[in-house]
Amino acid sequence: MKSSWGLVGLVVLLCAGSWGPVAMAAEPQAVALAKRMAKTSMSLWAVTGPAKDRFQYELGVFLRGIELVYEETHDEKYIDYIKFKVDRFVADNGTINYNSSQLTLDDILTGRLVLTLYEKTKETKYKKAADMLIDQLKVQPRTKEGGFWHKLIYPYQMWLDGLYMAEPFYAEYAKIFHQPSFFNDVAKQFIIMEKRSRDAKTGLLYHGYDESRVQSWADPKTGRSPSFWGRAVGWYFMGLVDTLDFFPVYHPKRAELLAILKRLAVAVEKVQDGKSGLWWQVLDKPKKKGNYLESSASAMFVYSYARGVRKGYLPKKYLKTAKKGYAGIVKNFLVYTSDGGLDYTRIASVGGLGGTPYRNGTFEYYISEPIATNDPKGVGPFMMASIEISHVK
């Protein structure tokens, strides 16, 4: 008798460990899911990683997810982890161990966590480290009309990705260290990118723009790359929402940024898959063979809509869009692991333009890249989306 009750107890315990709903009763399900994702990813990348283990955007977007979990839970283990990960690259003298001569916007993003640590600790090393990134932006090459090149190796090119990589950091730095002139430049980046990449018919943004028209992916007339890649639009969308948090309310360009955000919100909602609530790898070609519902872009859009509404940047009606998207994510992309963690599946591993081997920006290119589980570009946005959704009433 006693031993069989023991067995039942054990089974109940195991279920509680492997099935969220039992353990989650006390808090919103979305927060519990974010914590499960944090558990898995913090253990996968306990010391090294994610990805190439460098001070660049894959670390940054992942840690932004952890940061939102920290803000929600106030559990110090999350901020301790962020500090540990950032301090692996930031020396006590404030030098960041990264190659600033490569002039890639991708390396700026993790600066957001540097600013978080500065705000929390007021240690001068974090101020110095942030200055080092600003020094890069000061010499970042630009298109003739003033847009940052995405990287030195991608001359005269602006990619949507870059707007998430650099602008929220640039704007937050400007706010913390009182550099009002930076805000003009921040606004200019979003405005140029929209002007150059927006398709008048769908309202969507093409992934890249080559001012020189040298790239074979670039349309000879417009300089645009040929496709609407989900995650690229997601980067731009999140970048704008996050930037607005730091952008002065009295600034003359704020209204223009809000107008861009609203135009984008309209366009992205139109390509939300009606059945699943998710978004396609190539946004405007749902029926085309080989296209698939992609999880990083879906999380980015859910985050952007939910946060955009919560912060008052977008109309309330988009909560429906966000909720529908999140329900699709929960239904389609999550695998609960037996240790109480979570795997996030169906993440496009990469998407770029040009380089070697040459990426031609076509539909065929985007669907040819591998699909991954627990890639930081999906893991981070999933945590962000979950935390934002938990605030939706």
Ligand SMILES: *[C@@H]1O[C@H](CO)[C@@H](O)[C@H](O)[C@H]1NC(C)=O
């Ligand atoms: C800062 O510290 C790092 C690591 O200890 C070292 O490599 C670098 O030379 C130092 N930089 C300066 C300017 O002192």
Ligand SMILES: *[C@@H]1O[C@H](CO)[C@@H](O)[C@H](O)[C@H]1NC(C)=O
């Ligand atoms: C840093 O990047 C520049 C430009 O790509 C390159 O010439 C240089 O060799 C790199 N330095 C290191 C230490 O990798």
Ligand SMILES: *[C@@H]1O[C@H](CO)[C@@H](O)[C@H](O)[C@H]1NC(C)=O
């Ligand atoms: C573009 O690249 C893809 C693979 O990435 C290939 O399948 C396709 O044929 C290429 N298209 C053109 C027009 O070169």
